[in-house]
Amino acid sequence: MASGVVGEEVRNKQVILKDYVSGFPKESDMQVINGTMKLKLQEGSHGIVVKNLYLSCDPYMRIRMARVEGPSVLTSYTPGSQPLTGFGVAKVLDSGHPNFKKGDLIWGTTSWEECSHITELEGLFKIEHTDVPLSYYTGILGMPGLTAYAGFYEVCSPKKGEYVFISAASGAVGQLVGQFAKLMGCYVVGSVGSKEKVDLLRNKFGFDEAFNYKEETDLDGALKRYFPEGIDIYFENVGGKMLDAVLLNMRDHGRIAVCGMVSQYNLAQPEGVQNLMCLIYKRIHMDGFAFFDYYNVYPKFLDVVLPYIREGKIKYVEDIAEGLDSGPAALVGLYSGRNVGKQVVLIARD
Known part of the structure; x- marks a missing residue:
């Protein structure tokens, strides 16, 4: 009691x-x-x-x-x-x-x-x-929404026309990051775990492309297919093999916002990441962040997102x-x- x-x-x-x-x-x-x-x-x-x-x-x-x-x-x-x-x-x-x-x-x-x-x-x-x-x-108006907003705008410093990749893209955070990126005029691809979710990203959230990672035997090859010119921004929700493949496909001076690593949470021994030298070769900026570090931007976040919801610009x-x-x-x-x-x-x- x-x-x-x-x-x-x-x-x-x-x-x-x-x-x-x-x-x-x-x-x-x-x-x-x-x-x-x-x-x-x-x-x-x-x-x-x-x-x-x-x-x-x-x-x-x-x-x-x-x-x-x-x-x-x-x-x-x-x-x-x-x-x-x-x-x-x-x-x-x-x-x-x-x-x-x-x-x-x-x-x-x-x-x-x-x-x-x-x-x-x-x-x-x-x-x-x-x-x-x-x-x-x-x-959308709570922790996941503020996480998506802070991670994309504050951590990734996006620019119009950039190439954006989001893992776990149909989840509470990922679906919002993708829509924020589209509203900025970026090219956006998401990875998910089912055909139903692929259709959701393309048809409801307006992603340019999406793929089911469970159907891909070569993640590096899949990313090269969707990003022949490389990735500017990766919003990281998964970790492990996906992060390793993304590092090979980042563009010079790319940014990675590390929000979560859900593929690792149930493992007794987390998977190692082998391609970290790409951070040096490509001068990649990789930042871990926590949403509560951005409580101060919550009023600004509401000013941006509430009109989007009311006008139907965000689903x-x-x-x-x-x-x-x-x-x-x-x-x-x-x-x-x-x-x-x-x-x-x-x-x-x-």
Whole structure:
């Protein structure tokens, strides 16, 4: 039960991790339990109590299911007791903080449960624009959207007419990077894991080309086919063999924004990358980044993206699973590419 809250207890369904995970996660690695919590804060508390509406399934959560050792911006989940945490959309039920009041809608870090007591309020954003679906604040207007915006515009410094490649391009981040690039007048190609997703990139998101990496026996050859003049910008979501092939196909002074490496998350021993000398030969700028380093550009991001959404210039695809009980299956499905678009779990409608 959360500290700092008083009053009548209510049932509070939660998703917990049973034990640290190795290899591909399974639904059985998680458990849905019935906990309890109180919905009224103690006098003097500076936290908030929220009702969770939508939860975001994100690839980085796999890292937190393992025992995180060494330097990392991520910490391990606590098996057997505390619910998973991640990004979500919620409604404030009680507040001891001047920046939030009862009835406010917020997005940011919350827990995988029906209601949460949040004491760490840094990185929580009040939702001011409700003329778009609230679920968008788990995706296009939340962490993935800011990640795509910051990684493309701030890290990659794109120019009109450049050649842009995106891996995991139908996911929550990749689909947006591709559309940002097209709006700038770039040539854009994405890699995905199914014919359905190839069609999605070409026909809905407006990519110039797309390919199914599972059908390519020679990734270097595939990239030479789509980029005969080389790649200026690579938005990296996958790592491993794809990164190795991309390095061979980068143009001089190309830029690589390293957002994630989902192909490596379930491996006991990450794959080595052999073509790193290309960074020297081609003077490639390769930058890892984290979206929370760019909180300061969130207002600017909204000013750019909200009009795009309202005018239909950006399309966004969500894959919504209903109910907290569906959460483990939805999360696990990320790592086999089961989802099409941004994977969201609907807990309750406002």
